[in-house]
Amino acid sequence: MRLREILDGAAKGVFPVPDGSVTVVPQMCARDAGVLAFTAHTVVFTDEPGAWVREALAATGCDPLAAPMNARFLAAFMDRTGRAHDTIDLLTAASALPGPPPCELREIRDRAHPRVVRALTHRDEVRVWETADGAGVLVLGRGIGGRTEAAIEVEEDVRHRGLGRRLAVAARHLTTDEFVWSQQSPGNARSVRVFQAAGYRPVGSEALMLLP
Structure with a gap:
């Protein structure tokens, strides 16, 4: 297999x-x-x-x-x-959802943007969106096995308002695959809760070996 x-x-x-x-x-x-x-x-x-x-x-x-x-x-x-x-x-993994995402996002097309550059070290076909106020960022790209992976970032001063969950849900609307994946450090309880609240189901654990 x-x-x-x-x-x-x-x-x-x-x-x-x-x-x-x-x-x-x-x-x-x-x-x-x-x-x-x-x-x-x-x-x-x-x-x-x-x-x-x-x-x-x-x-x-x-x-x-x-x-x-x-x-x-x-x-x-x-x-x-x-x-x-x-x-x-x-x-964790979640199925794709139909329709537009639950928050307004604008795509960052600047390939030199720091978040794009960082994502490209781990993924292919990277796309990055941010909220209108720049307080939240969503990254989608193809990672291990060609699967679509999502990552989010939320500014500290706007946390606890549901933005992280909306961004994680948005990934399910924006993916072109049947599923979208995400990885969270088990110690980052806040991130774990955000993705599970957005419908991502734990399926296992992963240790990724990185090229220097």
Whole structure:
């Protein structure tokens, strides 16, 4: 099974068999490698040999269910590939919605805009919108496996007014795919609550390995 097929299935609620095993699949592009953890099943997407992945997992000495997200394995992954790693994110997905978004947005077409430049390091086909007052920003782009991913930013002085939720919902209206994905750091409880309030369903966790 290919990475995109696994992601599409998870978005629809069809997950890999929860048998405690690890599936190793090739990267879909040179930029994206990492680990996806679902209930009792982990997917490692890398162009490294599957034999190396399994040896590195065994070398952690951890419970097999925990090994793929264990710091020892992630460090070995970085050492092997020369990649970096930021955090383990909660992975969420929501279905597309019809009609216009619930807030007025204007698209930023300046490719030199700092938010566009930053998004392009992780995604392709990036589009960025901001609210009329510039207090909120929505980013859509194609990330891991070609899936559409959303990210939002809200100025601190306008938080707690529902803008983040409206932006997250807007992504569901603006996507051209069947689903839109988003990642949140589990420690960022405010972001987790925003996306869940906007209808994004937790499907797993993700450790993305970044090129230097």
